[in-house]
Amino acid sequence: MAQAALEHVNITVSDPEKTAQRLCELFDWKIRWKGSAKYEGFTVHVGAEDSYLAVYAKGTPGDPAAESYFTRGGLNHIGVTVDDLDAVEAKVKAMGYAPYNHADYEPGRRFYFDDEDGIEFEVVSYA
Template identity: 60%
Template structure:
């Protein structure tokens, strides 16, 4: 049996706006978007193999964000691979986000940045 990750689903204030940023940064396309039960809206942005489902509920939500790495089941970061880490970092900086936690390790190099809606992304290259 082969298993692969197809998608993750996260709640954001504005699914369309976040999808636009992620599409610009990573060259992703919107795979699907539309209304969801309860007057919410969802945008699936990514590649043909995997995507992030961005969900904006049709009601007010708490903006309390637990600290990362402090609770079970919390979202710590989303890891993405790229072919050219330097080019990816330049795009992230040009979009106004500040890369941090740069590291070279076996088998690759990486950096992190806090993107739209406070979600942290790890960008790694194995090239």
């Protein structure tokens, strides 16, 4: 039996087009699909050939949860691997985000940043 693989994660954001464009710039991803979605919403699928993030906004957005780590079923962070951690961190800073929680650990290096929707991204390099 073949091992299962994660295909996608669907997250709610304030502006799917803007979020998808930013992710393309940061991680050299591409837009795989975009269109109408449930609850009169709109979704953009952005990622690589074998996996992606579905970034979604419904017609009338609700308030974000105060702290995802205290919400059962909450999204804590999205981890993305990159070859050149320093280059991606420079892009993150150029976009106005503040990287934090840098760490060198076996087997790699990492940092985190929060986007304007409060979504925490962990950027990791094993290179």
